[in-house]
Amino acid sequence: MRRILYTGTKNASSWAFRAWLAMRELGIQFEERVVDIRKPQRFENLRRIGEISPSTSVPVLVDGDNIIFDSLAIMEYANEIGGDALLPAEPLARARVRSFLSWQHAGLSGLCPRLSFESAFYPNKREMTSDEHKDTERLFSVWESELKSSGGPYLCGELSLADLVLVPTVIRIYSHSPQLNTWPLTHQWIVKLLARECVEEWVSQARSLPPVILDNY
Ligand SMILES: N[C@@H](CCC(=O)N[C@@H](CS)C(=O)NCC(=O)O)C(=O)O
Numbered sequence: 380m381r382r383i384l385y386t387g388t389k390n391a392s393s394w395a396f397r398a399w400l401a402m403r404e405l406g407i408q409f410e411e412r413v414v415d416i417r418k419p420q421r422f423e424n425l426r427r428i429g430e431i432s433p434s435t436s437v438p439v440l441v442d443g444d445n446i447i448f449d450s451l452a453i454m455e456y457a458n459e460i461g462g463d464a465l466l467p468a469e470p471l472a473r474a475r476v477r478s479f480l481s482w483q484h485a486g487l488s489g490l491c492p493r494l495s496f497e498s499a500f501y502p503n504k505r506e507m508t509s510d511e512h513k514d515t516e517r518l519f520s521v522w523e524s525e526l527k528s529s530g531g532p533y534l535c536g537e538l539s540l541a542d543l544v545l546v547p548t549v550i551r552i553y554s555h556s557p558q559l560n561t562w563p564l565t566h567q568w569i570v571k572l573l574a575r576e577c578v579e580e581w582v583s584q585a586r587s588l589p590p591v592i593l594d595n596y
Pocket residue numbers: 387391392393394395416425435436437438448449450451
């Protein structure tokens with residue numbers, strides 16, 4: 380069946396990144412169409428996406444005659460058609476992974492709107508604010524204790540949707556050079572996650588684009 384994944388500008392589209400990453404990690408074949416979501420063309424391009432997608436946003440997966448129009452739904456669907464490789468077998472372990480997925484999908488800590496995905500690719504980074512440091516440290520301690528109890532090397536043991544959904548957040552934070560001495564397992568996990576071939580592929584394309592400078596940085 381023919382599958383088309385509409386993604387977004389690589390240095391500006393964290394939601395599309397998540398869906399793309401799940402599809403790629405699971406080895407699912409698809410044609411990618413990158414929607415330029417930079418202003419001013421963003422509005423016309425997303426209006427066109429609205430002709431096929433109720434949410435008028437990217438990512439959108441067109442699978443035959445079907446439209447899957449949300450990153451979380453695409454990640455879950457990719458996992459289902461990709462042999463269930465990115466969720467553990469045991470129900471409670473699956474629920475744990477899904478808790479991380481849902482937490483990120485619901486906005487996580489409020490850090491993401493303040494520290495944009497776009498800013499990860501700025502040549503000159505500002506210092507994180509004290510609130511951003513607090514949020515980051517809270518996330519690091521959650522991740523550290525999860526890694527400790529799962530035994531790693533990924534958040535809930537083997538690589539799962541929980542790791543993939545967090546990649547854009549990890550990139551936002553890590554690119555702003557946080558202090559990680561207190562969270563060695565988290566540091567190792569971040570380095571391992573960012574070294575994955577698919578992650579590197581998206582990030583190197585994102586780095587090759589002109590930065591998308593937002594006013595509120
Ligand atoms: N909840 C949606 C959010 C998607 C989203 O906000 N995508 C951005 C690009 S990364 C977008 O297309 N925004 C346009 C808009 O919402 O008007 C998902 O997870 O797919």
